[in-house]
Amino acid sequence: MSRPQPPTLQSGRYSCAFDLALLAGCAGCSCAEKTPVGEQIVVYCRARNHAENCHAWLGRLRQNAGFALPALRGAVPMTHAQAMRLRCGGLRGLASQADGITEDAAIGDVAALLAGLSREADTIAWERVIRAVTAWRPPGRRGRN
Numbered sequence: 001m002s003r004p005q006p007p008t009l010q011s012g013r014y015s016c017a018f019d020l021a022l023l024a025g026c027a028g029c030s031c032a033e034k035t036p037v038g039e040q041i042v043v044y045c046r047a048r049n050h051a052e053n054c055h056a057w058l059g060r061l062r063q064n065a066g067f068a069l070p071a072l073r074g075a076v077p078m079t080h081a082q083a084m085r086l087r088c089g090g091l092r093g094l095a096s097q098a099d100g101i102t103e104d105a106a107i108g109d110v111a112a113l114l115a116g117l118s119r120e121a122d123t124i125a126w127e128r129v130i131r132a133v134t135a136w137r138p139p140g141r142r143g144r145n
Contacts, residue, residue: 013044014051017058018087018110020080024138026088027107050111057114061090061133064126068134081138089136093129 013033021027022034022043031047045051069082078086094117095107107113117124 013046014048015055016043016045016051017054018091019043020084021087021091021107021110024084024088026084027091027110029110031111045111047111050115053114053118054110057094057117058087058090060121061086061094061129065090065130065133068130084138085133085136088138089133090129092136093132094124096128096132097124 013035016022016029016032018027018029019042022029022032023041029045031045031050033044033046034041035044036042045054065086069078069086091107091110091113095113097120098113098116
C-alpha cells in the first residue's frame with residue numbers, strides 16, 4: 001500500500017487532500033483557497049498542520065477502503081469516480097462519527113471535522129465509514145434546458 005503524499009508547498013500554500021470533494025460541493029473548508037490556474041480551478045490549503053492532518057486521514061481512508069474499492073489494492077490508478085467516492089463518501093462516513101452530525105448533513109469545515117476526529121482516531125467505526133464510501137453516489141445529471 002502506498003503512503004499518502006505529503007502536502008506540497010506551492011507559493012506558501014499546500015496541496016488539499018480533499019480537493020475533489022470541495023470542488024464538487026460535497027464539503028467546505030475554512031482553510032481552503034480556490035485559485036484559477038489556466039482553465040481549471042486548483043484547491044490549496046493555507047495551513048500546513050491541517051494539510052498534513054487531512055492527508056493522513058485520506059491515507060487512513062485509502063487503507064480501510066481497500067476491499068470496497070479494488071483499485072486501492074493494486075497498482076491500477078483510481079478512476080475519477082472512485083476518487084470522488086473515497087473522498088465524498090469517506091467524509092460523510094467520518095462526519096457520521098462526530099457528535100451531532102448526520103450522514104446527510106452538509107460538511108461545512110473539513111479541517112475542523114478531521115481535527116476533532118483526530119482526538120478520537122482509535123474509536124472510529126470504520127465499517128460505518130466504509131459503508132458510506134460504498135453508498136455514496138454522485139448527484140444526478142442536470143437536464144438540458
